[in-house]
Amino acid sequence: MVKLNPLAALGFLGLASQAAAVTVKIMPFGASIVGAPGCWRAVLWKKLQGAGITNTDFVGSNKAPDCGFPYDGENEGHAGFQATGIVTDNQLPGWLNAAKPDVMMIHLGTNDVIQKKSITDIMRAYSTLVDQMRASKPSMKIIVSQLIPIDPSKFAGAQQGIIDLNKAIVQWAPTKSTKESSIVVVDNFTGFNVTTDTVDGEHPNDKGNQKLADKFYQPLVDAIRSVS
Ligand SMILES: *[C@@H]1O[C@H](CO)[C@@H](O)[C@H](O)[C@H]1NC(C)=O
Ligand SMILES: CC(=O)N[C@H]1CO[C@H](CO)[C@@H](O)[C@@H]1O
Secondary structure, X not given: OOOOOHHHHHOOOOHHHHHHOOOEEEEEEEOHHHHOOOOHHHHHHHHHHHOOOOOEEEOOOEOOOOOOOOOOOOEEEOOOOOHHHHHHOOOHHHHHHHHOOOEEEEEOXXXXXXXXXXXXXXXXXXXXXXXXXXXXXXXXXXXEEOOOOOOOOOOOOHHXXXXXXXXXXXXXXXXXXXXXXXXXXXXXXXOOOOOOOEOOOOOEOHHHHHHHHHHHHHHHHHHHHHHO
């Protein structure tokens, strides 16, 4: 939730049609690239507002980190968390139950790769997480991002692990996607430069945040429209 007067935000866009739109709950899900601070979400939110897409509620147990302007920033981006660990600790069902999202927006697995989990184990965790999302809402719309690159000089071997995982995500998604609960893959690797787009070889800077927001934007708009 963000403290904005919805009527003021609507402006002249057409009160009747906009007022009828369902509020779509979106859960950003992942680790520190999503949550700490994950200001690409703030840029993305602003972009939605600019397009008059205001029937959204970003949800999750994390409050909005400061990104320099007010925005709707609740999320489930937990620094250091792994897909495999979230499954082992059975954390997602509780988060889903508390927030009841309609759309999942995911960037998850960088820490699994850094901790040298196998691609097989990571993809098995992805499948379990998707099953849990569908148990919460059978028609869950799922947006999965390929992972942004990582500085090879910072984490030995991680760059190749990210590339392998990104390939596996592209192969896995169509096998798990259904008509009712689509899985859309966002390519956040191509065009992302660890030198110029991150603060530390891993987490996006302002330029990187803009790139992530731009890549997530259209798939998210499509998901919002398919729900509302
Ligand atoms: C990233 O940017 C740096 C600095 O501009 C450049 O030297 C490097 O080639 C770029 N890397 C890629 C993969 O484009
Ligand atoms: C390095 C990497 O994973 N690149 C992939 C980015 O996504 C596109 C399409 O989604 C793939 O074709 C690339 O291989």
